[in-house]
Amino acid sequence: MKITVIMVVINLIFVSIFVSLIILIIRALLKYIKSKDVRQEKSEVRKSLGEALKQHRTRCKMTQEFVAETIGVSRQAVSKWESGTSDPSTSNLFALAKLYGISAEDLLKEVE
Structure with missing residues (x-):
């Protein structure tokens, strides 16, 4: 009789643990599903x-040629920066940020 009671208690403990785990998994999945918009926004921001x-050049309605002439580089340099082939020097990055009306810090915060 004692063994039967002990077995029932053990079974109840296992069932309660199993149910708790299922509830935690469901809550985690629901939270993940609800965070879809946030995850999508973060991927777009990066x-x-x-x-x-x-993006900033086109927002300001500037051509690559205008940007190049304004900061004193070639249009090809601006094209390489925008295509990711090369990166602007620090001084050119500051000049670009100033030209686009944002701080260099804010510009770099947008980057992955």
Whole structure:
């Protein structure tokens, strides 16, 4: 009789642990599903430096040639920066940020 009671108690403990685990898994999955918009927004926010530079240039309605002439580099240099082939020097990065009306820090915060 004692063994039967002990077995029932052990079974109840295992069932309660199993149910608790299932509840935790369901809660985690629901939280993950609800966070889809946040995850998607973060992936959209993260971009390369070239993508950020191009986005700001087009936002300001500037051509690569205008940007190049304004900061004193070739149009090909601006094209390489935007395509990710090369990165601007620190001084050029500051010049670009100033030209686009943002701080260099904010520009770099947009980058992965």
